[in-house]
Amino acid sequence: AQSVSQHNHHVILSEAASLELGCNYSYGGTVNLFWYVQYPGQHLQLLLKYFSGDPLVKGIKGFEAEFIKSKFSFNLRKPSVQWSDTAEYFCAVKVGYKLSFGAGTTVTVRA
Amino acid sequence: DTAVSQTPKYLVTQMGNDKSIKCEQNLGHDTMYWYKQDSKKFLKIMFSYNNKELIINETVPNRFSPKSPDKAHLNLHINSLELGDSAVYFCASSQDSGGSADTQYFGPGTRLTVL
Numbered sequence: 001a002q003s004v005s006q007h008n009h010h011v012i013l014s015e016a017a018s019l020e021l022g023c024n025y026s027y028g029g030t031v032n033l034f035w036y037v038q039y040p041g042q043h044l045q046l047l048l049k050y051f052s053g054d055p056l057v058k059g060i061k062g063f064e065a066e067f068i069k070s071k072f073s074f075n076l077r078k079p080s081v082q083w084s085d086t087a088e089y090f091c092a093v094k095v096g097y098k099l100s101f102g103a104g105t106t107v108t109v110r111a
Numbered sequence: 112d113t114a115v116s117q118t119p120k121y122l123v124t125q126m127g128n129d130k131s132i133k134c135e136q137n138l139g140h141d142t143m144y145w146y147k148q149d150s151k152k153f154l155k156i157m158f159s160y161n162n163k164e165l166i167i168n169e170t171v172p173n174r175f176s177p178k179s180p181d182k183a184h185l186n187l188h189i190n191s192l193e194l195g196d197s198a199v200y201f202c203a204s205s206q207d208s209g210g211s212a213d214t215q216y217f218g219p220g221t222r223l224t225v226l
Binding site: 032034036038042043044045046049050051052088090094097098099100101103104106 | 142144151152153154155156159161166167201203207212214215216217218219220
């Protein structure tokens with residue numbers, strides 16, 4: 001069965017700082033990879049996803065992620081965060097119908 | 112228009128009661144899901160239905176029973192509620208053929224508190 005690990009439990013940074021959230025998965029076959037965001041009190045929304053092609057994926061709100069197959073990684077980045085990026089970020093791996101989530105990273109952006 | 116809706120948004124009940132959470136999607140999707148998010152924000156799949164047929168059934172107590180009357184609805188019934196059932200339950204849907212990267216769209220969640 002696939003599993004997902006997110007390296008950081010809680011990240012605190014100032015506005016305009018750069019953000020990188022680590023995500024590694026364990027599964028030997030073909031996977032589809034996702035990053036979801038959950039703003040305070042809201043439901044999960046898709047930030048971006050990878051299924052094939054260019055390993056550098058661009059998503060909404062200036063986020064991007066890079067799939068490195070040899071490292072089983074799909075790290076999320078944003079060059080300059082805003083206060084409104086304060087949220088919970090989840091990496092997820094999809095195999096077949098099943099979407100498995102990492103434990104999430106809480107990102108707090110200080111104004 | 113809300114794509115995936117859940118009712119109720121909040122549910123507070125006593126231990127031992129039976130309760131249901133309803134989910135509806137108007138996206139025309141074939142597949143629907145139930146997830147449980149615990150107090151540490153960890154999200155875990157519970158069930159999935161594709162065209163009204165159960166396709167994912169994770170290790171969940173049999174007090175939890177999903178029901179899909181049609182492909183636009185997936186309800187979750189919980190019998191004999193326990194304290195540990197307190198969580199946020201999310202419904203989701205996707206136009207999914209199993210091996211694809213179709214996005215799952217999530218509902219707003221139902222916060223269940225068992226006293």
